[in-house]
Amino acid sequence: MAGSTTKGPGPVPSKDFERIVRKLREVERGSGRDYTSFSVRGxxxxxxxxxxxxxxxxxTIAEQQALVAERPDxxxxxxxxxxxxxxxVQLGGIEADELAELVYEAWRLSAPEDLAAEVPLPQL
Structure with a gap:
């Protein structure tokens, strides 16, 4: 994508995180005082x-443990x-492609099976 800051090494800006989420289907946003939440079909x-x-x-618990053990910073x-x-996840310490995979996996773990099967990993 022209003008995108999501490719290549370096930190991921918040706006690019939001763009990754928008590529997923049926995402519902909620707002708290200091945060935005994301859900799929509730x-x-x-x-x-x-x-x-x-x-x-x-x-998954196994993935959580592996991520924390690998890079606690x-x-x-x-x-x-x-x-x-x-x-x-500290956005300043992760690359966009890795973040996209983690966001997709989080979405997939929450989405109904039929919906998850229809949506491939979003391309950056």
């Missing part, structure tokens, strides 16, 4: 805290619930 898959330039994403454990592990 099931939450992510949060964005613009003030801290972080996002929270639903992952970028990922931190948020909480576990319902068999899933939520991870906080």
């Amino acid at each position: 099931k939450r898959f992510g949060y964005h805290w613009p003030r801290t330039d972080t996002v929270g994403l639903k992952q 970028v990922f931190e454990e948020q909480f576990t619930s319902g068999g899933f592990g939520w991870v906080v």
